[in-house]
Amino acid sequence: MALLEIKNLKMDFGAGADALRAVDGVSLTIGASETVCLVGESGCGKSVTALSIARLVATPPANYVGGEILLNGQDTLKMSNGELQKIRGGVVSYVFQDPGASLNPVFRIGNQIKESLKLHRPLTRPSATLSPAGGEGRGEGVRVLKNVITDYDTEVIRLLKLVGIPAPESRIRNYPFEMSGGMQQRVMIAMALASEPKLLVADEPTTALDVTIQAQILDLLSELKRRLGMAILLITHNLGIVGDMADRVAVMYAGQIVELSPARELLRRPLHPYTKALINSVPKLAGGASRLSAIPGNVPRIGNFPPGCRFAPRCPIAKPECSEKIPELLEVEPGRFVRCPFWK
Amino acid sequence: MWSFLFKRLLHMIPLLLGVSLLTFLLMAMAPGDYFTALSQNPQISPETIANLKAKFHLGQPWYVQYFYWLKNILHGEFGYSMAYKIPATALIFERLWNTFLLSFFAMIIAWGIAIPLGIWAAVKKDSWADRGCSLVAFVGLSVPDVLLALLALWFAAATGWFPVGGAQSPIHDLLTPMQQFWDCAYHLILPALVLAAADLAGIMRRMRSCLLDTLRAEYVTAARARGLGEGWVIYKHALRNAINPLLTIFGYSLAALLSGAFIVENIMAWPGLGRLTIEAFFAKDSYLVVDCVVMATALLVVGNFIADLMLAWSDPRIRLK
Amino acid sequence: MESTPPNLNPIALSPWQIFWQRLKRRRIAMIGGVILIGLYLISLFAGFVAPYTHDRLDRDRFFHPPTRPQLEGFHLVVPRYEQQPGNFIYHAVQGDTQPIRFFVHGEKYKLFGLIPASIHLFGTGDDKYPVYLLGTDQFGRDVFSRLLYGSQISLSIGVIGILLSFTFGLIIGGISGYFSGATDTVIMRLCELIMSVPALYLIISLRATFPPSMTSAQIYAMIIVILSFIGWAGMARVIRGMTLSLREQQFILAARALGQSDFKIIVRHILPNTFSYVIVAATLSVPYYILGEVVLSFLGVGIQEPSASWGLMLNAAQNTEYLKNYPWLLAPGAAIFVTVLAFNFLGDGLRDAADTKSI
């Protein structure tokens, strides 16, 4: 059983006549310890898809009209609030785009991390006769037994050290505004890891940071993944970082997945015209001479999607029939899915 | 934080000086003075008037008068009320205390009701409760203080449940201390309620919008994403942040409160600074008017300073800088 | 999707059209606007709509209760009221009625203060059967008529005061923000000074600088001057802030690079960019000017008898005996409330439509 299985997810903003389809039939699986990248231009629905995993999009305005999201085999769309609170942090943790905005400005970072610890890994007295660490939940699906900790402060310091924050002992009493953006993002990552999740969702974790810091944060994520072995869903609109991080890549366009492939093959031989265009628009430092091409036109806005294939108006190989029917996402080669009949 | 507070404190001095100078200038521009009326009185000889004038430096240019006035103030002397024929200091402080009492209780009532209501409306956004609260607040915002005070007066007169104006009953001095306390409270309730009602709607709307703003913040989503319960998210993470903008509007609300108190005092015969100002104005007791204006401003400025203190305490970004 | 009507395309609309479309969708704002148009129209034609003039004394009918028109057949009629000897209690005399007629001849007045006329919208034409829709006051004057005449003062002070103080606020704030430096410091300190005195205390001090007895027109002008003297400061501060941020923007730099004069840049480029804020703020501040006049007149230092203004009329209601027995004297309070509410409705809608969140 895969860790996460999104099946044909459909979500609207608004209801009734004003409903705007933001996510339209997204299916995606992530295995344990797998890294999947979700790429696409901004506004295509990456964030709302990712937030939906722990049902973090407010309903209303959001409205789930179809599909299911199986996390450890349980549908999060059907969960009660209590169950949701357990899986949030407990199974899936989030790192957001702007660390300055995602840390609460009026609390010390140590206390904010501690909050997660208290919730998901309450102190166990040394005398307690609990089963040893590492034991799996007793078939309850989402219940996971965490490593035992005996002291919050020590654990917070260990976590801060883990994410590469120098002098963590003095840092725990800092307020977010006393740290740089890169450090703040490390704190966010430490906070996400505090609850020992199975899946880490990083929603454009580097977009708001300086270029030099971006690489450091991505390195940190790879390193943590190697050591801790959780699965990662990395969202980005930058194909350049995909090759180093991802096992598989899902390319999203206007609320739909248009291509889903193992990372290396996708980069070497993209099949969907949109993926090709995306790859061509990434500046390459090495290749120098290769022509850089912007994709003509704009991402269609939600509620304003063209009929048929949504990429057709911008597609270099579009044919008249493209605007008639939405093409299916088909497995054209083992493990490679494309939503375009003319992929060859 | 200390430098921030120190700066604020230092800021108060030129402000109060400026306000006193401005009012003094205005009073100097006023046609006639207390003695103009006095000199119409045939029973008072011109010599007496001239003596009195000299005593109060009224013959001198206004800046000399201002200088004397300032000198007195620095000695804690508010001069002599020409209309009341008593030293102004005691009079001013008694009225100041009354205005403070009225405003303070009104503030406690207003904030005590408005804050929970605002939170409730924000948490239950778009529910019928929220719409109802918002509509009532909106309508309440449009009821002028004057009308509200008159309605309260009417209510008191029609039902007889409350005293019709005044700060104490005529037999106040004959009562035991305990009875005196209840007598004061009994007289205070209605004016304080009127003043509070005039302020309530605005604060409630502010509270609601501040909390809604923070509930939209990314750190609230991030807190939810960590699995924190909804109550914890709202009352700890969001509310704690919504307090800061609310504290910054405290100053505005205090200014409105003092202007409101001016009206309530005059309609409901509450012997505060506002009433004294009008009395002094009609008596052409210009020193007393200046004193009142400066004291009212001081009340506002000190109130704002306290709000700054609270903000510095509440917001680490200010506290640690 | 091709069936999308073209006017839904936001690019095809000017900012004003978008604004208007958004405003039209806010029903409350439209209600507020319609009420205001109605109020100002009535106030403009006060002499015609009011059955009596503002200073007509009916010495036989002090504290006359509001007349209750009745339907008799197809006619609206008013009964004759008889006073109980010795006090101000009146009873309608059954069966003794006169029909209300429209466009009747009555007292002379001047429409818009210019055109002499004597036609009134309604009345009985018979002084024994007066139509006192809102009763009479302690001098036997018709409260309804005085309300209408009073609205001419109360409503116009709001608009003129706003125009005056916002003009000053805009210009001074624009100058302050654009030049910064010493000019800016001085102006801002002055604003701070004015804003740090609780408004009514400052109003009274300002009032003291004027002579106690003046003509109605002088008092009217004085109230506007006083209220504007206080009002410009807040506006200037906000405009200064906006100017400061606008000043650094590309199009201003471009204009300066083209060698346009400072004054031209302020008037042509900076101020127009603050207009949506200004319009919203102006609408929401009109009530303060109306209330300023009300309070001044109420306290006896504003409009004087026998002129009518809403504040002055409320002054009579301050007497608890009057208040208890003749509650119709509170009618001006209701008028103030409706006006302020309408301005708030409209202002709130304008703010949402203009999307200026910062107010």
Ligand SMILES: Nc1ncnc2c1ncn2[C@@H]1O[C@H](COP(=O)(O)OP(=O)(O)O)[C@@H](O)[C@H]1O
């Ligand atoms: N709370 C919301 N209400 C209405 N529309 C929304 C909301 N959040 C996101 N959307 C819309 O959903 C679409 C997808 O947004 P998002 O998932 O944030 O895109 P991205 O791929 O850049 O992360 C966008 O068109 C956005 O405008």
Ligand SMILES: [Mg+2]
């Ligand atoms: Mg996003």
